Amino acid sequence: QKEVEQNSGPLSVPEGAIASLNCTYSDRGSQSFFWYRQYSGKSPELIMFIYSNGDKEDGRFTAQLNKASQYVSLLIRDSQPSDSATYLCAVNEGRNQFYFGTGTSLTVIP
Amino acid sequence: NAGVTQTPKFRILKIGQSMTLQCTQDMNHNYMYWYRQDPGMGLKLIYYSVGAGITDKGEVPNGYNVSRSTTEDFPLRLELAAPSQTSVYFCASSRNVGGGLGNEQYFGPGTRLTVT
Numbered sequence: 001q002k003e004v005e006q007n008s009g010p011l012s013v014p015e016g017a018i019a020s021l022n023c024t025y026s027d028r029g030s031q032s033f034f035w036y037r038q039y040s041g042k043s044p045e046l047i048m049f050i051y052s053n054g055d056k057e058d059g060r061f062t063a064q065l066n067k068a069s070q071y072v073s074l075l076i077r078d079s080q081p082s083d084s085a086t087y088l089c090a091v092n093e094g095r096n097q098f099y100f101g102t103g104t105s106l107t108v109i110p
Numbered sequence: 111n112a113g114v115t116q117t118p119k120f121r122i123l124k125i126g127q128s129m130t131l132q133c134t135q136d137m138n139h140n141y142m143y144w145y146r147q148d149p150g151m152g153l154k155l156i157y158y159s160v161g162a163g164i165t166d167k168g169e170v171p172n173g174y175n176v177s178r179s180t181t182e183d184f185p186l187r188l189e190l191a192a193p194s195q196t197s198v199y200f201c202a203s204s205r206n207v208g209g210g211l212g213n214e215q216y217f218g219p220g221t222r223l224t225v226t
Contacts, residue, residue, distance in 0.1 A: 032213055036217075042220075044153070046215070046216065049214050088153070092213060096160055100153040101152055102150070102151055
């Protein structure tokens with residue numbers, strides 16, 4: 001059973017702070033990694049994807065991948081109340097299936 | 111592009127009834143997926159398809175069936191609905207799978223199903 005694990009939270013950060021979300025995965029053969037944001041009652045929305053070790057930055061978001069340690073993280077800089085949502089980590093091992101974590105609930109306090 | 115669309119948005123079924131959840135994508139993606147999401151839980155894969163005419167089971171296929179006659183459409187059929195099938199159902203699509211650009215999934219808005 002392939003596993004993707006996330007701390008369910010809730011994680012609370014003050015507005016303007018950095019939010020750090022972590023995800024670990026069990027399959028060493030995993031090839032691609034995704035972060036989705038899901039507002040309550042809405043569908044998952046892709047924020048970032050990363051394939052190579054290291055950092056990938058997109059605006060206020062940075063994804064970090066460490067394949068040797070089997071973890072991927074998402075940093076949100078200058079957190080805004082609109083960032084309050086559940087963040088889902090997803091992993092694809094190169095075949096047909098994607099595996100999702102249960103999500104981390106983030107609350108940004110004004 | 112409309113992306114991934116799903117109908118209906120909401121549905122209430124009685125135990126034993128059947129229904130089809132519709133999913134259409136206009137991005138010419140090869141891969142399509144059906145997930146269910148229970149409260150406070152992650153997404154569980156029900157079925158997926160790698161192209162027209164090709165489908166396969168995911169993690170939780172029991173009680174469901176699918177077909178893929180065209181690239182665009184991937185309907186999910188519930189036979190003999192049970193309360194355990196109360197959930198939110200999401201359809202998703204991706205161009206590819208693997209380690210390269212294009213294998214990110216895009217999700218439809220979801221169908222909220224209650225079985226009573």
